[in-house]
Amino acid sequence: MQTASANVCERMGRSQELSEFKRGTVIGCYLCNKSIREISLLLNIPRSTVSDIITKWRQLGTTATQPQSGRPRKMTERGQHMLNHTVRRSHQMSIESIAKDLQTSCGLQISTTTVHRELHGMGFHG
Template sequence: MAKTKELSKDTRNKIVDLHQAGKTESAIGKQLGVKKSTVGAIIRKWKTYKTTDNLPRSGAPRKISPRGVKMITRTVSKNPRTTRGDLVNGLQRAGTKVTKATISNTLRRQGLKSCSARRVPLLKPVHVRARLKFAREHLDDPEEDGRMRKNAELHPKNTIPTVKHGGGNIMLWGCFSAKGPGRLIRVKERMNGAMYREILSKNLLPSARALKMKRGWVFQHDNDPKHTSRAMKEWLRKKHFKVLEWPSPSPDLNPIENLWRDLKIRVAQRQPQNITALEEICMEEWAKLPTT
């Protein structure tokens, strides 16, 4: 038999108040949406003990004392990366022997749950200074400032592995600005510097023209080695591209990640059955992406 949800202290007090006002158990139950038997039990407890509070229940006592609960809760709050093993060892040193499962159950009752820390790039002082400089320089940029955005092609997030039953994935290159998405193409071979320059040559400027970008727009791509090579920088200089300075390592600053996420969700909802269908659906859904 499933355990019923316990009534709140406020509801139990209302039951007693209505009883004292002369209401019947049936009337109280209908008014508060509570079973008549439950209403009767609460009234009987109140008559016997003069309280609606929960009384001590039978059963084995908790393995961790209230003081121990406070200790492990405080430890986890101060250092969220504390492991269950650390807490088990800490309690054992204090004379309490428990399992990791007991630790998990205790923390769960305190409203805490376990999770894995997100892996992020290790930032050296020079990286921190570069990020701070980047933020200060662009703090007052207007929201409508349209910049072309280019993805990190070989980043795993930019593959679309959504063919049903594990049928494979494809790699895409795309760009967008504040005016909407530009071109999207499938990359069928392993990306290198020469291929990257060819993709930009054939797709970036046509995208800018199609989006009617004003003169002086800024090109943004991250610090992938193909993007920062001497040959790439020289090619961009000859093409007169204005490139946004990009602090390293800062993949979290790349706004196109949000676009890839939206595209993946849309594609997954259509459940492509093969690689050909996957590519077609990607192109269709990319064209439907909103401009804002």
């Protein structure tokens, strides 16, 4: 038997972004004078999402996704793979030597702090 809190946690997970077609359908329904509640029930989308799409369309004139804020990640997936390979190849390397090795092999300018953070995120401790 599931508790009420377990059901809430299952429902509150982040889902994928809506397709451009579905966002266009929301705007089409809005232009046909459907209410936010009716659009939500018709397309099986939360009312808050429908409201956000309509607000964005009225303000920006588009429903396309905008660039996300924040600094892009320094370490790419390829860099993470190289880091993992380097650490598994020789366990006793210092963080400084790992950073220099990545700079020569990948051409990335990565600080020792970034290497330490990435290693910790991969599960390497100590």
